[in-house]
Amino acid sequence: MRQPQIDYAAVFHGxxxxxxxxxxxLVYVDVNEDFERLAGRTREQLLGRYIFDVFPENPNEPAAAGxxxxxxxxxxxxxxxxxxxxAVLRYxxxxxxxxxxxxxxxxxxxxAPILGPDGRVVLIVHRVEEVTELIRARGGPGGDSRARVLEAELYTRARELQEVNERLRQAHAREQGVALALQAALLPAPRPLHHQAAVRYQPAIDALNVCGDWYDLADLPGDRVAVAVGxxxxxxxxxxxxxxxxxxxxxxAAxxxxxxxxxxxxxxxYARSVDGAETTTTAMAFIDWGGNTITYSSAGHPPPALLDPEGTVVFLDQATDPPLGAGPEHVPRPQARTSFTEGATLVLYTDGLIERRTEDIDTGLARLADSLSRHRQLDPETLADALLADLLPSTGTSDDTALIVLRL
Structure with missing residues (x-):
């Protein structure tokens, strides 16, 4: 069946x-017919003009906040x-x-924002319902006074809701600042290692922009380094x-x-004694440059990815156990060892990088492998940025992401 051709400009104006x-x-670029009629302004008086030049505040209402x-x-x-x-406002x-x-x-x-291909806001849809008659309300004979009482009551409740909403926003902003400062203090700045490494932390778009993901890098005795994400x-x-x-x-412990x-x-x-640590996932690897080996172990975490210089990606998934504190008692955990070629790249990450609610995890892993293979010639810093750009939605995710990229 042939799809009808829709004139979206006509739909908008209607x-x-x-x-x-x-x-x-905040400059007008288009308005529909009801906007012209109810606002008492023509398109010529609106388009191309700053909104508050067209509709300034009433100077006779000093307390007006519209x-x-x-x-x-x-x-x-x-x-x-x-x-x-x-909230309903007087303007x-x-x-x-x-x-x-x-x-x-x-x-x-x-x-409501309209986003462009790069995720940036390109337009604002400003939709307004005229509720003046509802606020005034009709009260029948002798009802003028009752109508004004109702108007005042509805308007007062709306203003109170708006003020409460603003206080909540301010409180959220203060708590967000505390949370981000805490996150920055808890995630260490990587000290210069004698090998190339890049780390990234991408916060979630909600939940105070701070969650529970972390990364860590540590020099070990000998020509070894420990890396971990959780x-x-x-x-x-x-x-x-x-x-x-x-x-x-x-x-x-490392x-x-x-x-x-x-x-x-x-x-x-240790996690069994910490409230809130149950079912934490983490992956850790010890890299030995003297023997060109990686020894790794995972507690319920997505597998590290090993990218060889030719572009082949192998996921290190041969030593995975349940998350921390998930079992009824402590048991020894497995570990595995693999060799690497000089110039290979090891990538550890948290699930925010690959998991999407509407996808199987294998889809996310395949997307990661493809991105790594395409960008294999990049240095760790540039590769880390490329992975985030390829794998994270431009509008952000509801989970944060920690990432380590280490050139071997």
């Missing part, structure tokens, strides 16, 4: 209710790439035919605090044990 398109700089709150909502949509729904409009005369209006606005279940400050404890414990399996066994015993 939409019921007021709808406008603005640039991220312009400030509308601007804040639109800029939030631009900054976050997410829809922002406002008077100057009569275009009678300058200096203001008409009282109440509006219910929604500001993922604590949960989000927010609590997960970050658990992450800090486990990362430090594993880093210490320095006093003979291999990654023993280090994970020690971490497993």
């Amino acid at each position: 939409l019921p209710g007021m709808v406008a398109l603005l640039t991220p700089e 312009m400030r709150e509308t601007q804040a909502s639109m800029l939030r949509a631009v900054a976050t790439g997410e829809r922002d729904t406002m 008077d409009i100057e009569d275009a035919a009678r300058p200096g005369h203001w008409q009282e209006h109440f509006w219910s606005p929604v500001n 993922d604590v279940v949960g989000h927010g400050l609590a997960a970050a605090c658990v992450m800090g404890q486990l990362r430090s414990a594993l880093s210490a 320095r006093v044990t003979d291999g990654p399996a023993q280090a994970l066994e020690a971490l497993d015993m």
Whole structure:
């Protein structure tokens, strides 16, 4: 059956209710017919103009906040790439035919971002419902006073909700700052190793932008290095605090044990005494440059990827056990060993890099292998950036991502 040709411009202009398109700089680029009619402005008076030049605040209402709150909502949509729904607000409009005369209006606005191919906001859809008559309400004979009481009550409740919403946003911003500072303190800056290494931490788009993923690199006696990544279940400050404890414990265990399996066994015993550490996953590898070998062990974590100079990718999945504290009692953990060719690349990562709710994990692993093979000639720093660009959605994910890229 042939699909009908849809004139989306005609659909836009015929939409019921007021709808406008603005640039991220809040300049009108299009409005539908209802917007022209209800706002009392023609397209020529709107298009190409800054919104608040067309609709300034009513100077006769010193306490009016419609312009400030509308601007804040639109800029939030631009900054976050997410829809922002406002509480009902009063925003008077100057009569275009009678300058200096203001008409009282109440509006219910929604500001929704439109993203371009690069994930940046290119337009804002500004949809507004005119609710002035609802606010005023009809009360029948002698009902004018009751109508004004209802108007005042509805408007007061809307303002209170808007103020509560703003306080919550401010509190979230403060807690987010604390969380990010904590995350930065807990994830060590990689010290210069005598081998090429790059690390990345990509925060989630929600949950205070901080979760429980970590990475660690440590020099060991001899020509060896230990690398590890881990993922604590949960989000927010609590997960970050658990992450800090486990990362430090594993880093210490790596320095006093003979291999990654023993280090994970020690971490497993420690995790059983830490609230919130249950089912944490982690992968660790000891790299021995003298013998060109990698010894690795995994506690329920996605397998490290080994990229040879020719572009072949092998996932190190021969020593995987359940996550920390998942079993009823402590048991020895397995480890495996593989050789590597000089110039190969070892990549450890957390599940945020490869897992998507609508996909099988093998799809994510295949995507990682393809990206590694295509970018095999890049240095570790550039390769780390390329992996994040290839594998993470431009709009962000609901899980954070930790990544280590080590040239062998």
